[in-house]
Amino acid sequence: MSTPFDLIPTLDNLLFETAQSIDEFSDSFVPQTRSADERFGDFQANGVLPYAKRAGINPRELAQKLIDALPDSEDWTIELAGPGFINFTLSSRFLLRWIMEHGTAKNLAKVARTKEPEHVVVDYSSPNTAKQMHVGHIRSTIIGESIARILQYQGHKITRDNHLGDWGTQFGILLLAIKEEKVSLDNLGGDPIAILENLYRHGNARIKEEEYALLQARQELVKLQDGDPENLQLWEKIRDISMSSFLKIYELLDVRFDHSLGESFYRDKVDEVYSSLSDHKICQEDDGALVVFHPEHKRFAKQPFIIRKSDGASNYATTDLATLAYRQKDWHADQVIYVTDGRQRDHFEQLFLTASKWFNADDVKLPKLDHVWFGTILGDDNKAIKTRDGQPIKLIDLLEEAMKRAAEMVRQKNAELPEDEVEKRARIIGLGAVKYADLSQDRTLDYVFSWEKMLAMQGNTAPYLQYAVARIHSIFRKLNSLPTDSFTSARVPESDPERKLSRKLLFFPLVLKQATRELKPHFLCTYLYELATEFSSFYNQEKVMVDEKDTRNLRLLLCASTQAVLTTGLGLLGIETLEEM
RNA sequence: GCUCCUGUAGUUCAAUGGAUAGAACAUUGGUCUCCGGAACCGAAGAUCUGGGUUCGACUCCCAGCGGGAGCGCCA
Known part of the structure; x- marks a missing residue:
């Protein structure tokens, strides 16, 4: 049975x-x-x-x-x-049986699989090309990746799609600056993305001081969208430079996308959106723009969803509709999850309403749509985060700072460690801390940025969890045994610490379900932290390597299962573990 | 103005309408010939205000007060 x-x-x-x-x-x-x-x-x-x-x-x-x-x-x-x-x-017998049957990473993965796998597209990260990723992008990237992993773990087919902002107004401005300053994109030196960002800033200043420049910028954008070869070539180079700077970050964060189909990918698919929505009388002309109203909705009866600007250009409402149609038609998505800032809630609510009417009119099945939104990252002044000189904090700087601080701690702990091992541990500990800091709180809340918090190594943090894992590794190392060995002759959990740890292990499926239902990884974090705490308490009170075989086996089994759940859980958060730290 | 989110220990955060609101940091007292002290055990400390619904409310509803956001051609 x-x-x-x-x-x-x-x-x-x-x-x-x-x-x-x-x-x-x-x-x-x-x-x-x-x-x-x-x-x-x-x-x-x-x-x-x-x-x-x-x-x-x-x-x-x-x-x-x-x-x-x-x-x-x-x-x-x-x-x-x-x-x-x-x-x-x-009963104690039941606890023991559960742990014996399910308490390995392999068995957990097997039994957690759903009987009804679906194809889920997760749309996250989505930075704008021509700019560097800054702290504002961290939440979408980390939360999106974790949600993708949580669903994938349960047997769903996941398509990770990085919906780049690569076709917007910023290009007109950037192209203008490139041409005015006669910059060649072929040798921009070691940090090309920073140069592009500066150019953008110059261009932005130009259009604000001179109306003629604004007109020129718009013209550059129109030329690009009309397929002007020179602008298209520049655009491609900008895109390449941007992508390679993004990839550096994704590699550090262990995030890999299946697709990076940006807005530009849908540029020949927007006409279909206009004509179809017009045919179905879902949209209407208003002040020269093409808009959608939802009379049944208390707010969107009046607040329009603009799908074509009065100058004829598309915007992100258009591309989002085209994108959804593509994901449904070409990918057969059962569900699409958008991971973005909470300020876009109105947009997605309107998008979902519009899509529902559109798909219904076309007799096409609408995928389940979820807007997974998160709070803003704030500075000390409770305003959106900026550095002192008003610039956003670069994401790469944050990640490097985290690794630097972690490296110091690793060296302090173990002075003789070779440098490559220090770096490896610093990456896993430092970036784990950053990810955990973000994932461990309810995503819908605003987030007050502080280096201390992001890089904290004590308390409810990734390093605390990683430490528990490393200690368990150490037990098995000493014993010259493996956590995956079997402990068939174990006795049932009797003492208070044994029992408390056992019941905590049994709650893993509940937490997994809750995190999945609400698409909120912080439930998982809270649980893992409690499990690690329970383990530490147990480990402090009960000697594992005792002579009595059945007792030792039970305790080793508890260690092994705890490690399996912690490692699995952290994996679902995108956080790696170490055998020694 | 309309709409949405939000208010919990000093601070940062938890809590599916369920039993005595749970942690971390900081403060503070202990454990230390211990299988890794990045640890363990303890103390002190909180639901913005006023109504309502409910057998039961941090949670749901109404009204205030405070904070934040969105609201036609940015994404």
Whole structure:
């Protein structure tokens, strides 16, 4: 008999089915099983309370009836508590069985797989070409990657698409500056992207001081969009320079895209958007622009979704519609997840409404659409982050600073370590800290930037989790054994620390489900931190390498399983682990 | 003006309508012949205000107050 990976559906079913044999219950009963505070057991079902209330029955009496009807089980004991909670306390044998069956990375991965895999496109990172990535891009990149990994882990087919901003107004300005300053893009030296960014800044200043320059910039953009060979060539070079600067960052962050289909990719697909939406009378002309209103919506009845500007040019609403159509038609996406700043919520709400009407009119199945939005990164003044001279903090600087600080700590810990090993550890620890700092808080909240916080190595941080993993490696190293060895003769968990750690391991599937349902990795972070804390406490209280074989095996099994869950979980956050640190 | 988000210890953050609101940092007291002290154990300390819904509210609703954002040709 196999032990259920996620106990909640099992208990839910058991309670529901049993309830059906009792007169007072109907099929509208929802057991509401959830993990319980450890003071009350391991799982609790709360559903009797609201049900009894509705039926006008005493909840404690009804709960008792249900408990009496439940079949006896060797796997748990059941208790009535409080106003009508039903508490389940798992038997030690069950805990041991679960850990033995599921507690390796391989088995976890197997059992976490969904029976209904879907094709999910994750649209994230999406920087603008011609500019460097700055701290503002870190959230989309890190959160998007984690969500992609979480879904992929559960067996979904994931397409990672970097929707570059490579066709917008910034090119007119940049092209103007390049031509006015007669810059050759062929030898820009060691940091070409920085030079491009400076040029852009010059151009931007020019169009603000002189109206003629503004007209020229617009003209350069029109020329580019009309396929002018010179501008197109320059544009391609700019794109290449930008991409190579992005790739450096993606490599550090261990992010790889399947596609980088920017806005330019859709430039010959926007006409189809205009004509189709016009044919279906979804859009209308207004002040010379083509717009979509949603009369049924309290805000978008008046607030337009502009899909073609009055000068005839497309904008990001147009390309986003074209992009969605492409993802549906060519990729057969079941779901599309957009990971962007929360300030774009209106845009995506309008996009989803418009797409829904459009696809419906064309009788095409609309993929499930999710806007995974996150808060702004703020500075000390509670305004969007800027450096003192008003420039955004470059992402590459942040990452290098993190690695530098981590390297210092690694050297302090181990002075004789060869430099390449220091660098390797510094990368995993430093970048892990940066990722974790971002992922560990609810993404919808604004984020106050501080180097201390981003690079913190103590407390609820990646290095703390990595440290727990490294310690477990150290145990097995000493024992000349492997975490993947089998520990078949282990005894059941008895002591408080053994039991607490065991039950924590069992909650991994619940957390995975929650993080997936809400597309919020911080649930996973909180859990991993609690697991690591529980492990440290256990490890402090219980000697692992004892002579008594069955006890040692149990404790080693707990170590191995903890390591498997921590490593797996951190992997889902895009964070690597070390055998020694 | 309209709309949305947000308000929890000194600070930074958790908490699926569920039982006594949980951590970290900082403060502070301990553990140290220990299998890695990047550790462990303890103390102190919080739900903006006022109503409402509910058996039960940090959570949902209404009204204030404070902070932030969006609102026609940027993305």
